[in-house]
Amino acid sequence: MNAMSAFTGVGPLVRFVLRRDRVYLPVWVLSLVVLTYVSAAAVRRTYDTPVEIASYAVNMGTSPASIAMGGPPVALREIGGILIYETSLTVLLGVALMAVFTVVRHTRKEEDAGRVELLGSTVVSPHAVITAAVLVAAGASVLVGAGVTWSFLVEQQPVRESVLFGAAVAAMGIVFTGVGACAAQVMSHGRGAVGLSLAFLGVAFGLRAIGDVGENAWSWLSPMGWSQQVRVYDDNRWWPLALSLVLTAALLVGTVLFEGRRDLGAGIVPSRPGPPSAGRTLAGVVGLAWRLQRGAVVGWVVGIWSMGLLLGSFSESIQNMIEDNPTLAEYLQRAGVTNIVDSFFATSLLLLGIGASGFAVASALRTRSEESAGRVEPLLATGVSRARWLFGTLLVTLGGTTLVVASGGLGVGMSYALTTGRSSEMWRMTGYALVYLPAVLLLAALVVLLVGWLPRASGAVWVAVALCFVVGWLGSLLELPQWAADLSPFTHVPAVPAVPADDLALGPVLTMLALAVAALAAGWVGFRRRDIG
Template identity: 45%
Template sequence: MTSATTAPGTRASAAPVAGGNALAGTRTLIRFALRRDRVRLPVWIGALLLGTLTTANSFRTLYSDPQDRANAVAGADSPANLALSGPRHYLTDDGFGSILSHQMIGFTAVLVGLMSVLVVTRHTRAEEETGRAELVRSTVVGRHAHLAAALSVAVLANLVLALLLALGLTGLGLEGVDAAGSLVYGFAHAAAGLVFAAVAAVTAQFTAHTRGASGAALAVIGVAYALRAAGDSGGDGALSWLSPIGWVQRSYPYVDNRWWPLLLCLVCAVACAAAGFVLSTRRDVGAGLRPEKLGSPTASAALATPVGFALRLHRGMLTGFGAGLFLMGAMYGSVLGEAEDMLQGIDEIEEALARLGGASVVESFASMVMVVLTVVAAVYVVMAALRPRAEETAGRAEPLLATGLSRSRWVGGHLAVAMGGGTVVLLLAGLGFGVAGAASTGDAGLLPDLVGAALAYAPALWVTAGVAVVLFGWFPRAGQAAWIVPVYAFVVGYLGQILQFPGWMNNLSPFGHIPRLPAADLDWTPLLLLTLVAAGLVWLGLAGFRRRDLDMK
């Protein structure tokens, strides 16, 4: 037993001395975050840069003739197409830069926002959820250091991307793609990224879970895109001014080169970041402002099974992807009725559609769009199939496997949800595509055709899950390499059709063996073979997991 005394004439302090540095240790945490993201951030930035430069460079052949560009501009002037791309003002110019900005900014701004959200939640909420933040803050680290470091890394990543985009596009030497417009184009992406990074700083304060913080921020991105699409298709564009994506599009790179809409993004980002810092002082480390709901006192019978337990863990992500792909399919379906007029005169796309076959342009175009929808579904499958690795590294797998639950049943539950959920997501994508497509074309027969075309890709999704489980079972540290499958499928299966990649490249992807319904006839042989390959990969992955040690925590 010990006691403390105070000298006569002095007063004992009832609280810690005020005036500590709330940002102490921020510089060290920034270096640590950059060290942890030394692979992730270059991959993100490199993919966004390469995708933009490849698309811009392809315009040399896609729109080699001024008449091709004029046809593309004329075909884009419809409410449905404006909802997918951007405001009509871009169509007053038929230069390469204007076409690039119109077609790309709305799409890539979403991806930049996704990168920024994941950076912030990874270095704030994820650190608290795993307990590392509490350990770090027990040293000489200020209460705001983690959030400040995360935002600093997001800012740095967006600025690097902006400068690389500006330099890369200028270096292409395309007609109408000048240095001034390229700077506006690059910093438009950075502005969008900063807004959504600051939004993530706010959502990270409300929930105690990383997935909840990321999901709420991604929902904001979805709402921003929907407001932008509704505003641009409506004519007056009023709703677009409620969206950060609408702001950056109205910088009009290569057309007007406005900088002031980007200042709106900066003001919004500063306001949201400040709110994040203030809200972080009103909660405990590891907790959220929103109180946790009390669960049921007894578990359901389904929750006591591996599949039911896995479904409980995946249900939020599965619901989000299902709703998102249904809406995405509906958006693409709404332009099917205008596909022939929209693509008329663009020789390379017409040749790509002709190679796919099909009785009409609508069927051929639908088969190309189906590749995009299935690649997004494959993103869900990879995330779900790699969830066991996240459970293992977080130390939650060990106590489960210490019971009577076998390794194969535990991983099998996650795989069942990944493969079955991927099939459900495909069904919803095809349903949204079919309903909207049938309405826009007046052909009710498109609904079952497009639903069937989507479900035909299910074996390719199962192979994707099989690749992920093989990496998890035998090479767990290389599990992130499973992302190569959907990325390669998009580059070769979609862009490759337009840029005329060699056929053997498409054969390297499981998605390349799926019949391009509804343009092609159904062939069951590749579907059965891919199903067998998926079963073999799952068996191989489970065999590897049974033979290796767990990452112990």
């Protein structure tokens, strides 16, 4: 195959991908850019005096929990360093997720649907589909980086530093473009490709956090660490981004080699052949739903539990930081924070709960994806009723969501128990984590409501998940109006364990449970009345 024919059809496929994603990609890009701009503007308003900037450097730059989330404490004695410290986590994770979802959406998921085979019957090169998807995802990452640069320039930051931070963000997206492309060849299904990519992202975040907190070399094993090791406003070094480009090149070479070695519709990791006869559990809807989702349940439980372990391990460092810093202790006392460790755990459990909502929404959306793939109609043609199929599938969502939410609290409690020697902390933190379960289930019930009445719009619930994250992570910084904060169900959950168990207000929790049940019932009514498909 000559050089010209190797790219045959790539141009039209790029235009086709852009046509399909004419709403999807602009929403991703604009959301990340606007969020960065608004966050940067809010930071400048909050820390607008030398005294406040110096206080931030002392308080946040010495906090292990803050370093684990925000990255290495670089140049925190100037406003530019604080801007990056406050915005980098959100935009780096966001651009990575955008790249992975975009690539897998236009490669493995298209292959699962049989559309890649149709394209292959036309005059296109063997690697045209993956090339088009990579070009679009990488281009979108560059646009996010350019938008981040613009956001900092608008905030009157130096050009060199603004461009470097934008390049670091773009490099993160480009690396995970390669991760998504390679995972699409390794795994046999779209869900597996996304899961493998997210696992890689989780490992990258964990290595970076461990390395930054411990000030050791572990962060240099993480592509997320490379994007933050450019040390903007300090060393301003470009060379760590070369590591991102080298890894991307290696991933793309692996993608091409893997694609040439596998059959269409298969993956490098083959699907395991099933037993010659189905077991008793597969004879029912619940057993089938569990069989389809057990991998996702296990993956999410392990992931959220691991994140809980990481967050819980910072409890002793936080307590020591308060004891060694009387000024910070006095400041927190004036702010009404009586127990800094419990306040930290309250924020940790909130973020873990919002993370668990990702599983709940994805699991509930399986009802729509199974319907769109045409697998529901044959089931309903048998003795399975609509009610039995829908509620049997959602039973797995309920059980899986409960396990995922509880695993976060268990992870936090296990680390805290090892630190304090009190085994009861495991069960206390697990119980506190379950207080967030009604808020998570409410998002899943919203999926069912849309599946019942507006099935094509059911994916919009991901916007609600993103809103919950913004409110939970950046709400106080952005100074959102109360009505906007109230849109997140997590706003109405008592801040456990900062609030003693005896003082927990159960009214909001029970109200959210009632709303979830009502949304579920309304969704069932719509699903029963409309046509399948």
